[in-house]
Amino acid sequence: MANCDSVAARTRARLLQLERRSLLDELMSKGVRLTAQRRILVEIIQNASNHLDVAALLKEAQTRESSIDRATVYRTIDLLKRLRLIDELDLMHLNGEKHYYEVKTRRDHLHLACFECGRIEEFATPLFEELKAEISRRSGFQIQVARLEVGGRCRSCRTAAASHEDRKEEPVLRNKTASA
Amino acid sequence: MANCDSVAARTRARLLQLERRSLLDELMSKGVRLTAQRRILVEIIQNASNHLDVAALLKEAQTRESSIDRATVYRTIDLLKRLRLIDELDLMHLNGEKHYYEVKTRRDHLHLACFECGRIEEFATPLFEELKAEISRRSGFQIQVARLEVGGRCRSCRTAAASHEDRKEEPVLRNKTASA
């Protein structure tokens, strides 16, 4: 499974031309202390095929080193965030308030979260880079992190809904308990 | 202060040409039950000059109706979110993990959060709309919510830093406790 994940991750990266760099190399070049725990966590994040939340990251890490603690995961994530090596996402809160993490890529990309099927699509376009450039130019803001998350209905859910189009307007009025 | 807020809010909306609509009217037109609590909360959100978090919203609401509860605030926010009348932001977690809310505008705008001074700038550009159009066109995704948040250094912090440019590379290595 680690292998599959790794392959999937590379495929994903290639398709999007995302040009990730090695987290470990980055850490070393910045003089960060490389503990066993950090190596493990960083390796998992680097090779993950999905966006990882803390629970998933912790669980996977514990299969390799059972003593690893939640706190270490949070602290490592915090370190990587501050070094701007990973991005933090919430994927439109499709599954609660937790956060997800992924290796930062040279060209930012964005995430499309389908409210119906829950799938996450990634999307990259030069327009995003242009937009960031315009922001900097017009507002004088120096961009360090840019996060664009989109929620809606993916193509397949849309066509699926169109086929039996007896659907009325979405019934969003009920309380959360009812909508769950 | 309610007056000032209202004026500020209108000014902000005008500057960005954001064309907000009345939340109350929207709710009525959708047949939503209008309780006293909802009127109050909706009015506060509508006229707020800043982005409100739940605590601020609750506190303000309680000045008008002291019995209003946290739970009602969360439930009302949830309702407004599902009706897509408000947007949820986290403003790059500059102040913890809480969320902020604002009335949804016809043309989406984005938020620039300065990591140094903590100020939030709003920014609107046709490029954002173009970007969304391109996403829909190329991926077939039907966009219902789009949230772009940017973190970095605002113009004034940048020029302030430039003036006494003895600064080294940002010292991001230390632990959270140290960075706070």
Next chain:
DNA sequence: CTGATTGCAAAGAATTTGCACTGCT
């Protein structure tokens, strides 16, 4: 009237922290 909405209190989820101990360099 009657079901949707509320307040209350308690639970739950996500994240952070203090402290003694461990392990890089």
Next chain:
DNA sequence: AGCAGTGCAAATTCTTTGCAATCAG
């Protein structure tokens, strides 16, 4: 050796929920 990093357990912060009472339509 010395201090950054870790594990543990408790604390904090933010959000949700079950239930009896209340209110809008």
